[in-house]
Amino acid sequence: MKVFCVGGSVRDALLGRPSSDRDWVVVGASPEQLLALGYQPVGKDFPVFLHPQTHEEYALARTERKTAPGYHGFAFHAAPDVTLEQDLARRDLTINAMARDETGQLHDPYGGERDLHDKVLRHVSPAFAEDPVRILRLARFSARFHDFTVAPETLDLMRQMVAAGEVDALVAERVWQEISRGLMEAQPSRMFELLREVGALERLAPEIARLFGVPQPEAHHPEIDTGVHLMMVLDQCARLAAPLPVRYACLCHDLGKGLTPAEALPRHIGHEGRGVPLARRLSERWRVPGDCRELAELMAREHTHVHQSGSFGPEARLRLMERCDAWRRPERFEQLLLACECDARGRLGLEDRDYPQRPRLQRDLQALRALDLGAVSAAALAAGKTGPAIGRAVQAARLQALNQFP
Incomplete structure (x- = not known):
């Protein structure tokens, strides 16, 4: 029996990055052997055990075989004769298919260390195409390792997967799990740009995909393209360390601009009202949690009013806060203001602009909450x-x- 540390913790150690948890693979052992050593079984689909002291997860080396479309269509085989190389071959990217043994020696049968050095995201084998979740995972890694490029052959394989309908088989929970994690990465725009490049964004979120190529007034949006603006807003969210509800609200804030009639372009009068049902539809499709869903709809409806509030008198500011239920939901109102600041600064050449509307409305809210x-x-x-x-x-x-x- 041999034990190997595998996956992300090995990759992050080579990059000099901190890693929060470790994954372990056991080669040459059976479930009965691990049970006899005090390991506790937790895996349903394949043998995974908790270490008796550290409670970290230890999985028996396994292979897998595609049996049906989608994420769940796999048959697994775990046995003492499965090798480390066979286990690593089923992983998604070469940079995630490395292992260290108990002596610290690196095992890298698929060139992951080289790809780390060259800053390339590359699939391990054609088996990548068997799991559509890997499209989302690779897009998320692109947002995390934003100075990496995706290997051309991997891009081609992802496009083939989309064309084959594999993305359509993804379950909502897995889509949201990966999207939400990608939104919290260092450059979330990269995730959506890659999904768009391989054709997956149109299948997963047509409301977002249709924003690209839609013009906006250059006086307010020097970047002009609505989709480009959205990507800049998401990266401002990362720059300002915004929490997930803010980032998701920013993702949804301009969806209504995708439905502006061609004859009304480049202005987008009424896009706020058009955007609310689109945000609701996207949240329902992805089964987005309530805090993210509520803020997204509020942001779609009110972001223009918050931007304009610098010219509002007391009555108009009070009506704005009433619509936002600000004194009963002050934390959500604070998140709305942060989202609006990300929106205002997500514009070409205006990334460092001041946003006085936010402190002004924060001051107003503080005064209202101080009332007896x-x-x-x-x-x-x-x-x-x-x-x-x-x-x-x-x-x-x-x-x-x-x-x-x-």
């Missing part, structure tokens, strides 16, 4: 007011608080 509305309601009651009249008193107190900031 219980005391306002009590005073209204004492004055004989009831029902809607109390609501109007609360509204007047909020407006008075904002009047100190014309």
Whole structure:
């Protein structure tokens, strides 16, 4: 029995990057042997065990065979005669198909170390085409290792997979798992650009794909192309260390521009209202969590109003915050403001612009949340007011608080 550390932790160590967890492969052993050593079984589809002391996952070396379309269509074979090279051959990229043994020696049968040095993302074998999730994983790695290129033969293979309909067999949970992780990488635009290059974006998110080539007014968008703007906004999200709901909201904020009639271009009047149902549809397709879904729809509807709020008086700012439910959902409102800043700065030559709307509305919200509305309601009651009249008193107190900031 031999034990090897494999995959991402080996890759990251060679790159000098930190790695949060380690994967282990056991060669030359049976499930019964591991059980006798105190390992706890956890795998359903193939033998995976938890180490009795470290609780890290140890998988028996295995091979796999495609049996049906999609992500679940595989048969696995794990036995003591499966070699390390056979196990590594089923992995997606050469940079993920390396191992270290217990002495520290590197095992690299598929040239992963060379591809790391050359900064190339390359598939290990034609078996890459058997799992459509690998298209998403490679796109995510492209966003993480943004100075790497994808090997031409790997690009060709991905295009063939898309043409064969493999992407259409992906389940929503796996799509969102990879998309959400890619959004949190160092340059998320690279993920969507690669998906678009191989034809997968049109299948996974036609609402996003159709934004490319759509013009915008150059006075506000020097980059002109709506899709290019979206990619710049996503990279601003990474630059500002935005959380996932903000990044997803930015991904969805301009979807309505893809439905602007040709005769109305390059202006996009009403794109906010057109964008909300598109954001909702995309979230339903990917089964996006509620916090991301809610912020995406709010961003699609209100981002233009937030941008324009610098010229709003107290009444208009109060109406904006009412629509956003800002005092009951202050964290979500703060995320909306950050998303709007990413949008404003995701424009050619304007990446370092100030965005005074955000601190101004933060100041407004702080003033409103400092109000003692219980005391306002009590005073209204004492004055004989009831029902809607109390609501109007609360509204007047909020407006008075904002009047100190014309």
